[in-house]
Amino acid sequence: MILGSxxxxxxxxxxxxxxxxxxxxxxxxxxxxxxxxxxxxxxxxLFLIAAIAxxxxxxxxxxxxxxxxxxxxxxxxFKDTPLDTxxxxxxxxxxxxxxxxxxxxxxxxxxxxxxxxxxxxxxxxFTLAISIxxxxxAHLTVIRKFVTNSGVLSKTIIGNSFILLYAIAxxxxxxxxxxxxxxxxxxxxxxxxGAIIYTSLRxxxxxxxxxxxxxxxxxxxxxxxxxRETQHAHNNCIQAIRMLPATCKDxxxxxxxxxxxxxxxxxxxxxISLLKINLKMTAGFLYSKMLSAEEFHKKLDIKIxxxxxxxxTPEYDLITMLGILIDNAIEATSENGISYAVLDSKNNKLLxxxxxxxxxxxxxxxxxxxxxxxxxxxxQKKSHGIGLYQLKHMVDSYHxxxxxxxxxxxxxTYLCFELMV
Numbered sequence: 001m002i003l004g005s006x007x008x009x010x011x012x013x014x015x016x017x018x019x020x021x022x023x024x025x026x027x028x029x030x031x032x033x034x035x036x037x038x039x040x041x042x043x044x045x046l047f048l049i050a051a052i053a054x055x056x057x058x059x060x061x062x063x064x065x066x067x068x069x070x071x072x073x074x075x076x077x078f079k080d081t082p083l084d085t086x087x088x089x090x091x092x093x094x095x096x097x098x099x100x101x102x103x104x105x106x107x108x109x110x111x112x113x114x115x116x117x118x119x120x121x122x123x124x125x126f127t128l129a130i131s132i133x134x135x136x137x138a139h140l141t142v143i144r145k146f147v148t149n150s151g152v153l154s155k156t157i158i159g160n161s162f163i164l165l166y167a168i169a170x171x172x173x174x175x176x177x178x179x180x181x182x183x184x185x186x187x188x189x190x191x192x193x194g195a196i197i198y199t200s201l202r203x204x205x206x207x208x209x210x211x212x213x214x215x216x217x218x219x220x221x222x223x224x225x226x227x228r229e230t231q232h233a234h235n236n237c238i239q240a241i242r243m244l245p246a247t248c249k250d251x252x253x254x255x256x257x258x259x260x261x262x263x264x265x266x267x268x269x270x271x272i273s274l275l276k277i278n279l280k281m282t283a284g285f286l287y288s289k290m291l292s293a294e295e296f297h298k299k300l301d302i303k304i305x306x307x308x309x310x311x312x313t314p315e316y317d318l319i320t321m322l323g324i325l326i327d328n329a330i331e332a333t334s335e336n337g338i339s340y341a342v343l344d345s346k347n348n349k350l351l352x353x354x355x356x357x358x359x360x361x362x363x364x365x366x367x368x369x370x371x372x373x374x375x376x377x378x379x380q381k382k383s384h385g386i387g388l389y390q391l392k393h394m395v396d397s398y399h400x401x402x403x404x405x406x407x408x409x410x411x412x413t414y415l416c417f418e419l420m421v
Contacts, residue, residue, distance in 0.1 A: 005054040006050055006051060006054040008054075008117050008120060008121075009049075009050035009051075009053045009054050010046060010047055010050035011121070011124075012050075012120050012121070012124050013046040013049060013050055013053075013066065013069075014043065014046060015121075015124035015125065015127070015128050016066075016070070016124055016127070017039070017042060017046060017070060017073060018039070018128060018131075019096060019124070019127045019128045019130075019131035020070055020073075020074065020092060020093075020096060020131075021035070021039050021077065022128075022131040022132060022134065022135040023092045023095060023096070023131055023134060023135070023140065024074060024077065024078055024088070024092060025135060026134055026135050026138055026139075026140040026141075027088055027091075027092065027140045027141060027143050027144050028078055028080075028141075028144065029141055029393075029396070029397065030078075032135065035077050035078065038077040039073075039077060041076075042073040042076065042077070045069060045072070045073065046069065049065055049066055049069045052065050053065065053066060067093070067166070070089070070093070071086065071089050074088075074089045074092075075089075084144075084147050084148060087147045087155055087158060087159075088143060088147050090158055090159060090162040091143050091147070091158060092143075093162060093166075094158075094161060094162055094165055094189070096127060096131075097165045097166070098165070098187070099126070099127045099130045099131070100123055100126075100127050102130075103122065103123045103126035103127065104123070106122065106126065107119045107122055107123060110122070141397065145204075146196075149204040150196075154196050157192070157196055158196070161189045161192070164189060165189055208314070208316040209314075211316075273304050273307075274286055274287055274302070274304070276304070276307040277304065277307050277309060277343075278307065278308050278309055279309050279315055279318075281315050281316075281319065282309070282315060282318060282319060282322070285319045285322065285323070286322075286326075286343075289323070289326045289327075289330070290302065292330070293330050293333075293339070296330065296335070297335045297336055298330055298333050298334075298335065298336070298337055298338070298339070299337070299338045299339070300326065300329075300330060300338075300339050300341065301338050301339065301340050301341065302341045302342075302343060303340070303341065303342045303343070304343045304344075305342060305343065305344035305345075306343070306344045306345040308345060309343070309345045309350050310345050310348045310349065310350065311345075311348075311349055311350040311421055312348075312349075312398065312421075313350070313398045313400070313421045317394060317398070318350065318421065320390075320394065321391055321395065321419060321421065322352060322419075324387040324388065324390065324391045325352070325354050325391070325417050326339075326341070326354060327387070328387060328388070329341075329354050329355070329356040329417075330356075332356050332357075332358060332415070333356045333357065334357070337356070337357065338356075339354060339355070339356045340354070340355050340356075340414075341353065341354040341355075342354075346420070349400070349420050349421060350419075350420070350421055351419070351420050352418070352420075353416065353417070353418045353419075354416070354417050355407060355414040355415060355416040355417070356414065356415060357412060357413070357414060357415070358406075358413065358414060358415025359413070360406060360413055361404065361405070361406050361415070366404060369388055369404060370388050370389055370391075370392040370402075371389060395419065395421060398421050400419065400420055400421030401418075401420045401421075402417065402418070402419050402420075403417070403418040404416070404417055405418070
């Protein structure tokens with residue numbers, strides 16, 4: 001009898017933790033196979049918890065032991081911070097409790113007891129099936145964003161909701177007579193929590209936009225002032241061009257001087273052309289990077305192919321991605337050197353290309369460049385090796401593309417990044 005109960009508890013725990021793992025993979029944007037070995041490593045602990053649950057007459061204690069076990073397994077598998085792990089655990093547990101409650105009418109319809117082997121097995125298989133559907137089709141990454149950015153009040157409500165649902169779930173394990181009332185309460189709590197998550201994410205989005213405007217609006221004003229100064233110098237430029245025929249003795253020298261001078265004027269007008277971009281904060285950001293490069297006696301040359309840039313990526317995240325690529329290129333450029341960038345828009349996505357003199361790519365370099373902690377910089381700091389890893393994660397979250405390749409011009413090898421989001 002004890003062995004049968006032990007097997008039933010152990011199988012239920014394996015199915016339950018697998019369902020929890022699938023939801024965790026969905027929240028953390030992981031492939032099912034990535035943390036599979038860590039999941040399997042938790043199974044011996046599940047056997048110990050099953051033994052406690054099978055021999056323990058105190059149902060509350062056994063129920064609590066299972067919850068604590070799932071939290072420890074979640075922390076071990078996903079390796080997040082303890083606080084974020086805790087609240088993500090609560091959110092997933094609330095979903096799983098609700099899914100299990102959905103299976104109770106089916107168990108009753110089949111004339112099974114929730115405490116019987118087949119009743120418990122059906123409940124866990126139903127939960128696992130829904131979890132697989134969530135893993136395949138649901139976008140639960142908002143839960144992680146919510147937990148990371150939410151305040152104390154939102155987290156308190158999530159905690160209180162978990163305690164209430166936890167009590168409802170335990171109550172339904174013992175008595176199904178008040179199932180409808182319990183289900184309605186659980187549904188109400190899920191709706192409240194969903195509204196909290198949506199409101200929190202929306203407020204965070206607005207906060208980031210406001211911070212971005214506060215940071216780059218003064219730079220845009222500086223860019224406008226630069227444009228006015230350039231307009232005042234327009235007559236001088238015309239006068240210089242008119243004097244070229246008088247100073248050049250032959251046609252070839254005239255062509256050469258005219259080409260050099262117009263190239264110089266085009267380069268000087270790059271900041272002005274930034275004002276034509278429809279994404280004004282991006283324009284201010286790019287201008288700030290041009291000024292930053294000049295401080296290090298370097299140059300960032302930006303060519304704009306399309307002024308009407310289209311992207312579904314929020315501008316504050318777009319600026320973060322562009323900043324990682326530009327900062328890396330400027331840092332890798334030698335003093336008095338130039339980094340070349342191209343800004344374009346294709347297929348309703350923003351296309352950004354940047355290149356600087358760099359090494360010839362190898363398969364090993366390409367395989368490791370986007371890994372966390374990998375860096376080719378001599379000054380080994382903790383911050384190094386994070387930027388491109390963060391960039392790849394953000395690009396994937398917005399279903400974009402990032403490419404790395406070499407270009408050869410005049411016997412010079414360039415390291416090129418191409419971003420499309």
